[in-house]
Each structure stands twice: as C-alpha cells, then as structure tokens.
Amino acid sequence: MFKPEVDAEKCIGCGECVDICPTEVYELIDEKSVPVNADECIGCESCIEVCEQEAITVEEI
Structure with missing residues (x-):
C-alpha cells in the first residue's frame, strides 16, 4: 500500500x-494537485518523475 502526498x-x-x-x-482542485484517490x-512513482x-x-505504508 502506498501513500502519495503533494506539498x-x-x-x-x-x-x-x-x-x-x-x-x-x-x-486539480483550486489549481493544486490533490491525491483524491490515494x-x-x-x-x-510516475508522478514523482514528471x-x-x-x-x-x-511513501510505502
């Protein structure tokens, strides 16, 4: 299981x-990326790369 987070x-x-x-x-919510389906x-980690x-x-949990 993984936990994606956006600063x-x-x-x-x-x-x-x-x-x-x-x-x-x-x-995208209010012009920010949000992990709504975490x-x-x-x-x-494709998201990290781009x-x-x-x-x-x-993070692996």
Whole structure:
C-alpha cells in the first residue's frame, strides 16, 4: 500500500501528475494537485518523475 502526498506550497498546478497517473490518483482542485484517490496508488512513482517542482512524495505504508 502506498501513500502519495503533494506539498501544496510547491505545487504549481501544472497537471502533469494528473495526466500521467495510470490509476487516476490525482485531481486539480483550486489549481493544486490533490491525491483524491490515494488508495488507488500502485507506487509506480510516475508522478514523482514528471513533477518538476518536486512537490510529490510516495511513501510505502
């Protein structure tokens, strides 16, 4: 099981993580990425790779 988190201070709302996530974990809310379906995270870390702001972490729990 994985726990994706977005640092709202760093997130610029580019939507790259929303577009690349294969399990639709993220949605843009108020111009920030939010892991609304965190339970669906498979830990592939694609979101981390595309986030130029380094705003995303994925922790194994």
